[in-house]
Amino acid sequence: MISTQEYSALPDAASLQRLSKALAVLDAINSQDVEYRYYTYNAAWGEGEEVLEMSDGEGDQMLILFRPEGCVINGYLDGYDQPDKAKVTRGLPEVFDDFIFGEPVNSIGTTFCLWYTPEHGWQTGVVENEDDGSEELLYMLDGNPETYAEWADEYYGDETERSPSEVEAVAKIYRGETLTKATVLGIVDELEDWAQLEEDLQGIGYPYDFS
Template sequence: MISTQDYHGLLDAANLKRIGKALAVLDAINSPELEYRYYTYNAVWGENEEVLEVSDGEGDQMLILFRPEGCVINGYLDGYDQPDKTQVTRGLPEYFDDFIFGEPVNSIGTTFCLWYTAAHGWQTGLVKNEDDGSEELLFMLDGNPETYAEWADEYYGEETDRSPMDVAAVAKIYQGETLTKATVLGIVDEVADWAQLEEDLQAIGYPYDFG
């Protein structure tokens, strides 16, 4: 399980960005209403900056900033003690400072932090508490489409009679393939508003061709 204790399963920044966009696309397909999505992606967060947001709607939240230099992950889990932020970010490159020490991260809180640069790979600061809950938010970043399919079938299908999603369709999105209507209908049985989905894909910055 990926955590601050063992983060070797994390992809490099470029591939993590690809998976982050895929997760947001999949959630946009699964949940037309933005407020109920677990994963969202902002391709125009700032100049040369993009952000994946993970939120369970119950207080747990993770933000991942992507910049040309790499990426940084800020995680907050409700109910966990917040460590000394200067310690868990020890060694953090300065170009991530505005994000990690600014808003909205500062108001959200920080229970764990990791970052990636091409020169040094994944790193974290001083982690004194092994039980920081990081695996609860990082598990989906393993790059395995089956991980998402299993989670989403339960999360979105628990109280509905929808069909289990096609893992092959999930894999196509994980690979960054241009989204087609056929692939979308491998994820859900029907789409009520294709125009809304197109808007979501444009915001994420994901290619599509609905004919």
């Protein structure tokens, strides 16, 4: 499992950014109502900045900021003690300060933090409590399409008669392939609003061709 104790399986920033967009695309397909999505992606967060947000609607949140210099992950798990933020961010590159110490991260809270730069790879600050819940949020970042497919079938398929997601359809999106109607229908049996999905894809910055 990926956690602040063992994060060698995390992909580099470029690969994580591609995966983050894929997770947002998949959730946009699985739920056209943004209220029920876990993963959303904003390709226009700020100048040169893009952000993945994970929220379970019950207090747990994860934000990943992507910049040309690398990326940083802020995780907050409801019910866990918040550590000394100065310690868990010790060594954080200054370029990420405005994000980690500004809003909305400051109001959300921080139970763990990791960052990546090409020079040093993945790093974290001082982790005094191994039980920080990080593996509960980071496990989806393993790059395995089956991980998402299994989770989505349980979360979005609960109490419904929808078909299981095709793992190969998920894999195509993980690889960043242009999204087609056939791939979408490998994730869900039908889609009510294709125009809404197009709008979501534009906000994510993901290629598609529904012709």
